[in-house]
Amino acid sequence: MNKLELFIDGEFVASRGDGIEVTDPATQEVICEVPFATADEVDRAVQGAKETFRAWREVPTPERARLLFAYQDLLKKHQDDIARDLCRDTGKTWEDARGEVWRGIEVVEHACSIASLMMGETVENVARGIDTYSLVQPIGVCAGITPFNFPAMVPLWMYPLAIACGNTFILKPSEQDPTVPNRLMALLKEAGAPDGLVQVIHGGREQVDALLTRPDIRAVSFVGSAPVAKAVYAKAAANGKRVQALAGAKNHLVVMPDADKEQAIASLVGATCGAAGQRCMAISAAVLVGGAADWLPDLAAAMAAVRPGPWDDEGAGYGPQITRAARQRILDAIESGKAEGADCLLDGSECGVPGYPKGNWVGPTLFANVTRDMSIYAQEIFGPVLVTSTVATLDDAIDLVNANPFGNGVSIFTSSGGAARRFQREIEVGQVGINIPIPVPLPFFSFTGWKDSFFGDQHAYGKQAVRFYTETKTVTARWFDEAPVYGPNMTIRLK
Numbered sequence: 001m002n003k004l005e006l007f008i009d010g011e012f013v014a015s016r017g018d019g020i021e022v023t024d025p026a027t028q029e030v031i032c033e034v035p036f037a038t039a040d041e042v043d044r045a046v047q048g049a050k051e052t053f054r055a056w057r058e059v060p061t062p063e064r065a066r067l068l069f070a071y072q073d074l075l076k077k078h079q080d081d082i083a084r085d086l087c088r089d090t091g092k093t094w095e096d097a098r099g100e101v102w103r104g105i106e107v108v109e110h111a112c113s114i115a116s117l118m119m120g121e122t123v124e125n126v127a128r129g130i131d132t133y134s135l136v137q138p139i140g141v142c143a144g145i146t147p148f149n150f151p152a153m154v155p156l157w158m159y160p161l162a163i164a165c166g167n168t169f170i171l172k173p174s175e176q177d178p179t180v181p182n183r184l185m186a187l188l189k190e191a192g193a194p195d196g197l198v199q200v201i202h203g204g205r206e207q208v209d210a211l212l213t214r215p216d217i218r219a220v221s222f223v224g225s226a227p228v229a230k231a232v233y234a235k236a237a238a239n240g241k242r243v244q245a246l247a248g249a250k251n252h253l254v255v256m257p258d259a260d261k262e263q264a265i266a267s268l269v270g271a272t273c274g275a276a277g278q279r280c281m282a283i284s285a286a287v288l289v290g291g292a293a294d295w296l297p298d299l300a301a302a303m304a305a306v307r308p309g310p311w312d313d314e315g316a317g318y319g320p321q322i323t324r325a326a327r328q329r330i331l332d333a334i335e336s337g338k339a340e341g342a343d344c345l346l347d348g349s350e351c352g353v354p355g356y357p358k359g360n361w362v363g364p365t366l367f368a369n370v371t372r373d374m375s376i377y378a379q380e381i382f383g384p385v386l387v388t389s390t391v392a393t394l395d396d397a398i399d400l401v402n403a404n405p406f407g408n409g410v411s412i413f414t415s416s417g418g419a420a421r422r423f424q425r426e427i428e429v430g431q432v433g434i435n436i437p438i439p440v441p442l443p444f445f446s447f448t449g450w451k452d453s454f455f456g457d458q459h460a461y462g463k464q465a466v467r468f469y470t471e472t473k474t475v476t477a478r479w480f481d482e483a484p485v486y487g488p489n490m491t492i493r494l495k
Helices: 039-056 061-077 079-090 094-111 153-164 179-191 205-213 226-238 261-277 290-304 324-339 394-403 417-426 462-468
Strands: 006-008 011-013 019-023 030-035 122-127 130-138 141-145 168-172 198-200 217-223 242-246 251-255 283-289 343-346 365-368 385-391 409-413 431-434 454-456 470-478
Touching: 006 039, 011 179, 039 141, 039 168, 039 198, 039 205, 061 079, 061 094, 061 153, 061 179, 079 094, 079 179, 094 153, 141 153, 141 205, 153 168, 153 179, 153 217, 153 462, 168 205, 179 198, 205 217, 205 226, 217 226, 226 242, 226 454, 242 462, 251 261, 251 394, 261 283, 261 290, 261 385, 261 409, 283 290, 283 394, 290 343, 290 365, 290 385, 324 343, 324 385, 385 394, 394 417, 409 417, 417 431, 462 470
Parallel strands: 141 168, 141 217, 168 198, 217 242, 251 283, 251 409, 283 385, 365 385, 409 431
Antiparallel strands: 006 011, 006 198, 019 030, 122 130, 130 470, 242 454, 343 365
8 A cells, every 4th residue: 555755854754653544535446555653753744844943034035936937837837737636635526626736736826926026115304413213023933723624725825935935844634645745845946946945744643743842843724624724723822923724614605585596596506515515615505585595496406516526536426525434524514404403405414426435525515595504504515505694784694694603705796886785895704705606815915714714813825824924024224324422222212
């Protein structure tokens, strides 16, 4: 069996740690064994990153940008190769996998503009003959802990901007689909990255805890479920680190009766079932306002027309769930919804795919008459399950969304500019879409989840990520043309 390697100090190295099997979610065939790095191996990675930082921080910013230009060129050339690995490891459809890689490449392209992003500020003559200016400097060794659902995109959200800012980085990818990060590191090395710039250690909770508690690591980025994100934030912060922890979601799509019916239904289906519902920006709750509730039969029919399948099935709308346990958790949620009294208009519990009897399949599932006290509404299901609620007015819809503890993403479909503007102003959610179902911003903006969808101060990618990965140093300077004429300044007042 192929045992995956660690990437330490610019080399792929065999780990002495025990491992677990990684399986194809469509067939259950073993892909490889992923090792859990030993304490010594984690130490080696941290020390290597620390030593490399001393030299890397001195590399001129344009040179760091040139490395990223070379890297994004290689990522584009190998986009299909990376996507094939994604398809095998996660079960994603071909177009979904290619799209994930491209969204990661976009962040690398954004990082190429790092010279302008790290500009400081200057005010001349703040007092007589005195100037004040700020410098933006790297903070040191950073770490990233990434989830299974985007093994290419989410790491690329993190380390390209971190190293562009002059830091070094340690990546701990998900143990459920860990091969793609290794391919990303091979390409980074080919682009000319110095040894120790980015390290990859594989493992589970023990390895995560090591990164959260190591004093040499200055900042930690994390993406995962809400309970885990909250725990990661607390432990890392208690150990003196900066943290950005992206957590769970219960994203709503509000459908007004004046919306374009076909567009709204198509968007709901795609945003619910795409990527098998395994994305933190998936729409999992629809709020039907007034007459839009009459569209439920059409919505059910549209969802019923979507079917899962293997990655190379061009007619498949999405792939399998990542593990058997994930599939069972979704099936349990569906049964809970039925037991709590919601109307199950479409049930995907018994879904199967010919030729793939062992696949982790769940069919599209639709619930109506869901109330906020039901567990299928309160909890993140992370599968192709859509719950719907009916309200009378836009006010009611806004109140329903704002009462939810999550605040990752929300959308409204309407033909009214006034309704849309009011919605975007009053809604208490970080990322808002208007006639767009999944409002993930491009990398020059930041990914801005609110409430229990984010723990930390500065968000992922965009300008906020640059602030997260840097410190600001303020300099106040005065230069004398001749010997000073002032006596001791006992009041520390600038003249």
